Amino acid sequence: MAELKLDHVYKIFDGDVTAVSDFNLNIEDEEFIVFVGPSGCGKSTTLRMIAGLEGISDGDFYIDDKRMNDVSPKDRDIAMVFQNYALYPHMNVFDNMAFGLKLRKFPKEDIKKRVEEASDILGLRDLLDRKPKALSGGQRQRVALGRAIVRNPKVFLMDEPLSNLDAKLRVQMRSEIIKLHQQLKTTTVYVTHDQTEAMTMASRIVIMKDGVIQQIGAPREVYTYPENVFVGGFIGSPSMNFLTGQLENDLFKIGERSLKIPEGKLKALRDSGYESGAEIILGIRPEDLHDEQVFLDTMPEAKADVSIDLAELTGSELVLYTKIAEQNIVAIVNPRSNIYQGDQIELGFDLNKAHFFDPATEQRIK
Numbered sequence: 001m002a003e004l005k006l007d008h009v010y011k012i013f014d015g016d017v018t019a020v021s022d023f024n025l026n027i028e029d030e031e032f033i034v035f036v037g038p039s040g041c042g043k044s045t046t047l048r049m050i051a052g053l054e055g056i057s058d059g060d061f062y063i064d065d066k067r068m069n070d071v072s073p074k075d076r077d078i079a080m081v082f083q084n085y086a087l088y089p090h091m092n093v094f095d096n097m098a099f100g101l102k103l104r105k106f107p108k109e110d111i112k113k114r115v116e117e118a119s120d121i122l123g124l125r126d127l128l129d130r131k132p133k134a135l136s137g138g139q140r141q142r143v144a145l146g147r148a149i150v151r152n153p154k155v156f157l158m159d160e161p162l163s164n165l166d167a168k169l170r171v172q173m174r175s176e177i178i179k180l181h182q183q184l185k186t187t188t189v190y191v192t193h194d195q196t197e198a199m200t201m202a203s204r205i206v207i208m209k210d211g212v213i214q215q216i217g218a219p220r221e222v223y224t225y226p227e228n229v230f231v232g233g234f235i236g237s238p239s240m241n242f243l244t245g246q247l248e249n250d251l252f253k254i255g256e257r258s259l260k261i262p263e264g265k266l267k268a269l270r271d272s273g274y275e276s277g278a279e280i281i282l283g284i285r286p287e288d289l290h291d292e293q294v295f296l297d298t299m300p301e302a303k304a305d306v307s308i309d310l311a312e313l314t315g316s317e318l319v320l321y322t323k324i325a326e327q328n329i330v331a332i333v334n335p336r337s338n339i340y341q342g343d344q345i346e347l348g349f350d351l352n353k354a355h356f357f358d359p360a361t362e363q364r365i366k
Protein backbone atom coordinates (compact mmCIF):
# COMPACT_ATOMS: atom_id res chain seq x y z
CA MET A 1 0.00 0.00 0.00
CA ALA A 2 1.30 3.44 -0.82
CA GLU A 3 0.86 7.18 -0.72
CA LEU A 4 2.21 9.28 -3.58
CA LYS A 5 3.16 12.92 -3.58
CA LEU A 6 3.99 15.14 -6.53
CA ASP A 7 5.39 18.45 -5.39
CA HIS A 8 5.81 21.29 -7.91
CA VAL A 9 6.63 18.77 -10.65
CA TYR A 10 7.57 20.01 -14.14
CA LYS A 11 8.44 18.26 -17.38
CA ILE A 12 10.24 20.30 -19.99
CA PHE A 13 11.22 18.49 -23.20
CA ASP A 14 14.21 19.63 -25.27
CA GLY A 15 14.55 22.79 -23.23
CA ASP A 16 11.39 24.44 -24.50
CA VAL A 17 8.27 22.20 -24.62
CA THR A 18 6.66 22.44 -21.17
CA ALA A 19 4.55 19.27 -21.11
CA VAL A 20 3.72 19.44 -17.39
CA SER A 21 3.77 22.59 -15.30
CA ASP A 22 3.77 22.95 -11.49
CA PHE A 23 1.90 19.69 -10.86
CA ASN A 24 0.94 19.29 -7.19
CA LEU A 25 -0.96 16.26 -5.93
CA ASN A 26 -1.11 14.06 -2.86
CA ILE A 27 -2.51 10.61 -3.59
CA GLU A 28 -3.71 8.74 -0.55
CA ASP A 29 -3.35 5.06 0.11
CA GLU A 30 -6.01 2.97 -1.70
CA GLU A 31 -7.14 5.86 -3.89
CA PHE A 32 -8.13 5.40 -7.53
CA ILE A 33 -6.96 8.60 -9.18
CA VAL A 34 -7.84 9.37 -12.79
CA PHE A 35 -5.90 11.88 -14.90
CA VAL A 36 -8.19 13.15 -17.64
CA GLY A 37 -7.87 15.77 -20.34
CA PRO A 38 -7.65 16.25 -24.09
CA SER A 39 -4.82 14.85 -26.21
CA GLY A 40 -1.47 16.45 -25.42
CA CYS A 41 -2.47 17.82 -22.00
CA GLY A 42 0.42 16.00 -20.28
CA LYS A 43 -1.39 13.14 -18.53
CA SER A 44 0.77 10.33 -20.00
CA THR A 45 3.94 12.30 -19.34
CA THR A 46 2.95 12.72 -15.68
CA LEU A 47 2.22 8.99 -15.39
CA ARG A 48 5.55 8.16 -17.04
CA MET A 49 7.36 10.39 -14.55
CA ILE A 50 5.67 8.47 -11.71
CA ALA A 51 6.76 5.20 -13.35
CA GLY A 52 10.30 6.50 -13.80
CA LEU A 53 10.14 6.08 -17.59
CA GLU A 54 10.55 9.84 -17.98
CA GLY A 55 12.84 12.06 -15.92
CA ILE A 56 11.43 14.85 -13.75
CA SER A 57 12.72 18.27 -14.94
CA ASP A 58 11.95 20.05 -11.70
CA GLY A 59 10.12 19.33 -8.44
CA ASP A 60 9.94 16.23 -6.29
CA PHE A 61 8.12 12.92 -6.40
CA TYR A 62 7.69 10.78 -3.29
CA ILE A 63 6.29 7.34 -2.53
CA ASP A 64 5.59 6.98 1.19
CA ASP A 65 7.84 9.94 2.04
CA LYS A 66 10.76 8.51 0.10
CA ARG A 67 12.00 10.78 -2.70
CA MET A 68 11.90 8.75 -5.92
CA ASN A 69 13.19 11.19 -8.57
CA ASP A 70 16.40 9.24 -9.11
CA VAL A 71 15.15 5.72 -8.33
CA SER A 72 15.10 3.46 -11.39
CA PRO A 73 11.70 2.15 -12.63
CA LYS A 74 12.37 -1.42 -11.53
CA ASP A 75 13.04 -0.32 -7.97
CA ARG A 76 9.85 1.74 -7.56
CA ASP A 77 7.56 -1.21 -6.79
CA ILE A 78 5.12 -0.01 -9.43
CA ALA A 79 3.33 -2.05 -12.12
CA MET A 80 2.14 -0.42 -15.31
CA VAL A 81 -0.61 -1.50 -17.72
CA PHE A 82 -0.45 -0.04 -21.21
CA GLN A 83 -3.00 0.61 -23.94
CA ASN A 84 -1.40 -1.90 -26.32
CA TYR A 85 -1.20 -4.66 -23.63
CA ALA A 86 2.50 -5.26 -24.50
CA LEU A 87 2.13 -9.06 -24.28
CA TYR A 88 4.84 -11.37 -25.62
CA PRO A 89 3.28 -13.13 -28.64
CA HIS A 90 5.42 -16.28 -28.38
CA MET A 91 4.57 -16.90 -24.71
CA ASN A 92 1.36 -18.41 -23.39
CA VAL A 93 -0.81 -16.64 -20.82
CA PHE A 94 0.92 -18.29 -17.86
CA ASP A 95 4.39 -17.26 -19.05
CA ASN A 96 3.26 -13.75 -19.92
CA MET A 97 1.96 -13.33 -16.38
CA ALA A 98 4.99 -15.02 -14.84
CA PHE A 99 7.58 -13.12 -16.87
CA GLY A 100 8.23 -10.23 -14.46
CA LEU A 101 8.45 -12.62 -11.50
CA LYS A 102 10.94 -14.90 -13.28
CA LEU A 103 13.02 -11.86 -14.13
CA ARG A 104 13.07 -10.98 -10.45
CA LYS A 105 14.09 -14.52 -9.60
CA PHE A 106 11.00 -15.46 -7.60
CA PRO A 107 10.89 -19.15 -6.51
CA LYS A 108 9.04 -21.37 -8.99
CA GLU A 109 6.35 -22.44 -6.52
CA ASP A 110 5.66 -18.83 -5.53
CA ILE A 111 5.32 -17.84 -9.20
CA LYS A 112 2.83 -20.67 -9.82
CA LYS A 113 0.77 -19.68 -6.78
CA ARG A 114 0.67 -16.00 -7.70
CA VAL A 115 -0.22 -16.62 -11.37
CA GLU A 116 -2.98 -19.04 -10.40
CA GLU A 117 -4.43 -16.64 -7.84
CA ALA A 118 -4.40 -13.75 -10.32
CA SER A 119 -5.89 -15.89 -13.07
CA ASP A 120 -8.74 -16.86 -10.72
CA ILE A 121 -9.43 -13.20 -9.92
CA LEU A 122 -9.47 -12.34 -13.62
CA GLY A 123 -11.27 -15.44 -14.91
CA LEU A 124 -8.25 -16.62 -16.91
CA ARG A 125 -7.79 -20.06 -15.29
CA ASP A 126 -8.84 -21.97 -18.40
CA LEU A 127 -6.74 -19.88 -20.76
CA LEU A 128 -3.30 -20.22 -19.17
CA ASP A 129 -1.98 -22.36 -22.06
CA ARG A 130 -3.16 -20.06 -24.82
CA LYS A 131 -0.99 -17.68 -26.81
CA PRO A 132 -2.13 -14.02 -27.03
CA LYS A 133 -3.24 -14.38 -30.66
CA ALA A 134 -5.83 -16.95 -29.54
CA LEU A 135 -7.41 -14.47 -27.10
CA SER A 136 -10.04 -11.79 -27.53
CA GLY A 137 -9.15 -8.13 -26.91
CA GLY A 138 -10.78 -8.21 -23.48
CA GLN A 139 -8.94 -11.40 -22.51
CA ARG A 140 -5.62 -9.89 -23.63
CA GLN A 141 -6.26 -6.85 -21.52
CA ARG A 142 -7.00 -9.12 -18.57
CA VAL A 143 -3.66 -10.87 -19.07
CA ALA A 144 -1.97 -7.45 -19.05
CA LEU A 145 -3.76 -6.69 -15.78
CA GLY A 146 -2.79 -10.12 -14.46
CA ARG A 147 0.85 -9.42 -15.16
CA ALA A 148 0.58 -6.30 -13.01
CA ILE A 149 -1.37 -8.05 -10.22
CA VAL A 150 1.03 -11.00 -9.74
CA ARG A 151 3.75 -8.64 -8.69
CA ASN A 152 1.60 -7.31 -5.85
CA PRO A 153 3.11 -3.85 -6.31
CA LYS A 154 2.59 -0.79 -4.17
CA VAL A 155 1.06 1.12 -7.07
CA PHE A 156 -0.75 0.36 -10.32
CA LEU A 157 -0.33 2.77 -13.22
CA MET A 158 -2.69 2.40 -16.17
CA ASP A 159 -2.35 4.37 -19.40
CA GLU A 160 -5.58 4.27 -21.44
CA PRO A 161 -5.85 0.50 -20.84
CA LEU A 162 -9.30 0.20 -22.44
CA SER A 163 -8.96 2.35 -25.52
CA ASN A 164 -8.34 -0.58 -27.88
CA LEU A 165 -11.56 -2.32 -26.88
CA ASP A 166 -14.95 -1.86 -28.49
CA ALA A 167 -17.54 0.24 -26.66
CA LYS A 168 -19.41 -2.64 -25.01
CA LEU A 169 -16.29 -4.41 -23.79
CA ARG A 170 -14.91 -1.13 -22.52
CA VAL A 171 -17.91 -0.68 -20.25
CA GLN A 172 -17.56 -4.26 -19.01
CA MET A 173 -13.80 -4.02 -18.36
CA ARG A 174 -14.38 -0.67 -16.66
CA SER A 175 -16.47 -2.34 -13.98
CA GLU A 176 -14.02 -5.25 -13.76
CA ILE A 177 -11.17 -2.87 -13.02
CA ILE A 178 -13.29 -1.11 -10.38
CA LYS A 179 -14.11 -4.45 -8.74
CA LEU A 180 -10.46 -5.44 -8.90
CA HIS A 181 -9.54 -2.25 -7.12
CA GLN A 182 -12.18 -2.83 -4.46
CA GLN A 183 -10.69 -6.25 -3.89
CA LEU A 184 -6.97 -5.44 -3.95
CA LYS A 185 -7.19 -1.81 -2.76
CA THR A 186 -3.89 -1.03 -4.47
CA THR A 187 -3.28 2.70 -4.98
CA THR A 188 -3.97 3.30 -8.68
CA VAL A 189 -3.31 6.11 -11.14
CA TYR A 190 -5.30 5.76 -14.34
CA VAL A 191 -4.97 7.90 -17.46
CA THR A 192 -7.78 8.44 -19.95
CA HIS A 193 -9.11 11.08 -22.32
CA ASP A 194 -12.62 9.71 -21.78
CA GLN A 195 -14.54 11.76 -19.25
CA THR A 196 -17.13 9.00 -18.73
CA GLU A 197 -14.37 6.62 -17.69
CA ALA A 198 -13.04 9.27 -15.32
CA MET A 199 -16.49 9.94 -13.83
CA THR A 200 -17.38 6.29 -13.30
CA MET A 201 -14.04 4.94 -12.05
CA ALA A 202 -12.30 7.64 -10.05
CA SER A 203 -12.29 8.30 -6.35
CA ARG A 204 -10.80 11.63 -7.43
CA ILE A 205 -10.33 13.12 -10.89
CA VAL A 206 -7.43 15.34 -11.92
CA ILE A 207 -8.47 17.41 -14.95
CA MET A 208 -5.58 18.72 -17.03
CA LYS A 209 -5.19 21.13 -19.92
CA ASP A 210 -1.95 22.29 -21.56
CA GLY A 211 0.16 20.66 -18.85
CA VAL A 212 -1.66 22.45 -16.04
CA ILE A 213 -4.08 20.98 -13.49
CA GLN A 214 -7.47 22.65 -13.86
CA GLN A 215 -9.27 20.98 -10.98
CA ILE A 216 -8.92 18.06 -8.58
CA GLY A 217 -12.00 16.57 -6.95
CA ALA A 218 -14.44 13.71 -6.56
CA PRO A 219 -16.51 13.06 -9.72
CA ARG A 220 -19.67 14.57 -8.27
CA GLU A 221 -17.81 17.63 -7.06
CA VAL A 222 -16.15 18.47 -10.39
CA TYR A 223 -19.42 17.84 -12.22
CA THR A 224 -21.49 20.02 -9.90
CA TYR A 225 -18.94 22.73 -9.17
CA PRO A 226 -16.59 23.10 -12.16
CA GLU A 227 -13.86 25.62 -11.35
CA ASN A 228 -13.77 27.05 -14.85
CA VAL A 229 -15.34 26.97 -18.31
CA PHE A 230 -12.90 24.27 -19.50
CA VAL A 231 -13.83 21.82 -16.71
CA GLY A 232 -17.56 22.58 -17.11
CA GLY A 233 -17.30 21.87 -20.83
CA PHE A 234 -15.04 18.80 -20.59
CA ILE A 235 -16.85 16.88 -17.85
CA GLY A 236 -20.39 15.84 -18.77
CA SER A 237 -21.96 14.72 -22.03
CA PRO A 238 -23.72 16.44 -23.69
CA SER A 239 -21.60 19.31 -22.56
CA MET A 240 -22.59 22.17 -20.26
CA ASN A 241 -24.22 25.08 -22.14
CA PHE A 242 -22.40 28.40 -22.05
CA LEU A 243 -24.32 31.59 -22.84
CA THR A 244 -22.72 35.00 -22.87
CA GLY A 245 -24.93 37.83 -21.69
CA GLN A 246 -25.21 40.89 -19.45
CA LEU A 247 -26.01 41.39 -15.83
CA GLU A 248 -28.81 43.95 -15.59
CA ASN A 249 -30.09 44.60 -12.06
CA ASP A 250 -31.30 41.16 -10.99
CA LEU A 251 -31.55 39.83 -14.53
CA PHE A 252 -29.29 37.91 -16.88
CA LYS A 253 -29.96 39.30 -20.37
CA ILE A 254 -29.25 37.32 -23.53
CA GLY A 255 -30.36 39.35 -26.53
CA GLU A 256 -34.05 40.09 -26.00
CA ARG A 257 -34.52 37.43 -23.32
CA SER A 258 -34.02 37.94 -19.61
CA LEU A 259 -33.80 35.40 -16.82
CA LYS A 260 -34.21 36.31 -13.17
CA ILE A 261 -31.08 35.47 -11.18
CA PRO A 262 -31.76 33.77 -7.81
CA GLU A 263 -30.84 35.71 -4.65
CA GLY A 264 -27.80 33.66 -3.68
CA LYS A 265 -26.23 33.81 -7.14
CA LEU A 266 -26.93 37.53 -7.39
CA LYS A 267 -25.22 38.16 -4.07
CA ALA A 268 -22.15 36.21 -5.20
CA LEU A 269 -21.98 38.29 -8.38
CA ARG A 270 -22.35 41.56 -6.47
CA ASP A 271 -19.83 40.51 -3.79
CA SER A 272 -17.33 39.67 -6.54
CA GLY A 273 -17.72 43.19 -7.96
CA TYR A 274 -19.94 42.54 -10.99
CA GLU A 275 -22.33 45.44 -11.57
CA SER A 276 -25.17 46.12 -13.96
CA GLY A 277 -23.86 46.10 -17.52
CA ALA A 278 -21.10 43.58 -16.82
CA GLU A 279 -20.69 40.79 -19.33
CA ILE A 280 -20.86 37.32 -17.75
CA ILE A 281 -21.11 33.74 -18.96
CA LEU A 282 -23.95 31.52 -17.79
CA GLY A 283 -23.06 27.83 -17.55
CA ILE A 284 -26.03 25.47 -17.29
CA ARG A 285 -26.19 21.69 -17.71
CA PRO A 286 -28.61 20.28 -20.33
CA GLU A 287 -30.59 18.50 -17.59
CA ASP A 288 -31.20 21.78 -15.76
CA LEU A 289 -33.30 23.07 -18.65
CA HIS A 290 -36.96 22.10 -18.46
CA ASP A 291 -39.98 21.97 -20.73
CA GLU A 292 -42.53 20.71 -18.21
CA GLN A 293 -45.36 22.95 -17.08
CA VAL A 294 -44.86 22.16 -13.37
CA PHE A 295 -41.38 23.60 -13.60
CA LEU A 296 -42.39 26.57 -15.73
CA ASP A 297 -45.08 27.43 -13.16
CA THR A 298 -42.59 27.40 -10.28
CA MET A 299 -39.92 29.38 -12.17
CA PRO A 300 -42.04 31.87 -14.11
CA GLU A 301 -39.26 34.44 -14.41
CA ALA A 302 -36.52 32.18 -15.72
CA LYS A 303 -37.84 30.96 -19.02
CA ALA A 304 -37.46 31.76 -22.69
CA ASP A 305 -39.37 31.05 -25.90
CA VAL A 306 -37.22 29.02 -28.21
CA SER A 307 -37.58 27.27 -31.52
CA ILE A 308 -36.41 23.65 -31.71
CA ASP A 309 -33.77 23.08 -34.41
CA LEU A 310 -33.55 19.34 -33.76
CA ALA A 311 -35.19 16.87 -31.37
CA GLU A 312 -33.34 13.56 -30.90
CA LEU A 313 -35.01 10.71 -29.07
CA THR A 314 -32.33 8.36 -27.74
CA GLY A 315 -34.80 6.14 -25.90
CA SER A 316 -34.24 7.19 -22.30
CA GLU A 317 -33.78 10.85 -23.19
CA LEU A 318 -35.11 13.50 -25.52
CA VAL A 319 -32.28 15.81 -26.55
CA LEU A 320 -33.37 19.23 -27.82
CA TYR A 321 -31.13 21.54 -29.83
CA THR A 322 -32.02 25.19 -29.97
CA LYS A 323 -30.53 28.71 -29.91
CA ILE A 324 -30.93 31.92 -28.03
CA ALA A 325 -29.41 35.02 -29.64
CA GLU A 326 -27.40 32.80 -32.01
CA GLN A 327 -25.90 30.86 -29.09
CA ASN A 328 -26.38 27.09 -29.16
CA ILE A 329 -28.27 25.33 -26.38
CA VAL A 330 -28.75 21.63 -25.71
CA ALA A 331 -31.49 20.48 -23.33
CA ILE A 332 -32.23 16.98 -22.06
CA VAL A 333 -35.92 16.55 -21.27
CA ASN A 334 -38.40 13.82 -20.50
CA PRO A 335 -38.55 11.43 -23.48
CA ARG A 336 -42.35 11.40 -23.19
CA SER A 337 -42.55 15.10 -24.05
CA ASN A 338 -44.16 15.56 -27.44
CA ILE A 339 -41.64 17.97 -28.90
CA TYR A 340 -40.52 17.93 -32.51
CA GLN A 341 -38.20 19.82 -34.81
CA GLY A 342 -39.67 23.22 -35.68
CA ASP A 343 -41.80 23.47 -32.52
CA GLN A 344 -41.84 26.66 -30.45
CA ILE A 345 -41.60 25.88 -26.76
CA GLU A 346 -40.94 27.58 -23.49
CA LEU A 347 -37.68 26.48 -21.90
CA GLY A 348 -37.25 26.91 -18.16
CA PHE A 349 -33.78 27.57 -16.70
CA ASP A 350 -33.04 26.16 -13.24
CA LEU A 351 -30.59 28.89 -12.38
CA ASN A 352 -30.14 27.60 -8.82
CA LYS A 353 -28.13 24.77 -10.37
CA ALA A 354 -26.34 27.01 -12.90
CA HIS A 355 -23.04 28.88 -12.54
CA PHE A 356 -21.69 32.17 -13.77
CA PHE A 357 -18.19 32.52 -15.17
CA ASP A 358 -16.01 35.54 -15.85
CA PRO A 359 -15.55 36.02 -19.62
CA ALA A 360 -11.91 37.17 -19.27
CA THR A 361 -10.56 34.60 -16.79
CA GLU A 362 -13.20 31.91 -17.53
CA GLN A 363 -13.18 31.13 -13.78
CA ARG A 364 -16.40 30.34 -11.89
CA ILE A 365 -17.72 33.33 -9.94
CA LYS A 366 -18.23 32.13 -6.36
Ligand code: ATP
Binds near residue numbers: 018041046
Ligand atom coordinates in the same frame (compact mmCIF):
# COMPACT_ATOMS: atom_id res chain seq x y z
P1 ATP B 1 -2.55 11.72 -25.37
O1 ATP B 1 -3.92 11.53 -24.80
O2 ATP B 1 -2.59 12.13 -26.81
O3 ATP B 1 -1.61 10.58 -25.10
P2 ATP B 1 -1.36 13.22 -23.19
O4 ATP B 1 -2.25 14.10 -22.43
O5 ATP B 1 -1.02 11.92 -22.59
O6 ATP B 1 -1.93 13.02 -24.64
P3 ATP B 1 1.46 13.67 -23.34
O7 ATP B 1 1.74 12.47 -24.15
O8 ATP B 1 1.79 13.63 -21.91
O9 ATP B 1 -0.06 14.08 -23.49
O10 ATP B 1 2.17 14.92 -24.03
C1 ATP B 1 2.17 16.22 -23.47
C2 ATP B 1 2.93 17.17 -24.35
O11 ATP B 1 4.32 16.83 -24.37
C3 ATP B 1 2.49 17.15 -25.79
O12 ATP B 1 2.53 18.48 -26.28
C4 ATP B 1 3.52 16.30 -26.48
O13 ATP B 1 3.67 16.68 -27.83
C5 ATP B 1 4.78 16.62 -25.68
N1 ATP B 1 5.73 15.50 -25.67
C6 ATP B 1 5.50 14.25 -25.24
N2 ATP B 1 6.61 13.48 -25.33
C7 ATP B 1 7.57 14.27 -25.86
C8 ATP B 1 8.95 14.09 -26.22
N3 ATP B 1 9.55 12.92 -26.02
N4 ATP B 1 9.62 15.15 -26.73
C9 ATP B 1 9.02 16.34 -26.91
N5 ATP B 1 7.73 16.59 -26.60
C10 ATP B 1 7.01 15.58 -26.09
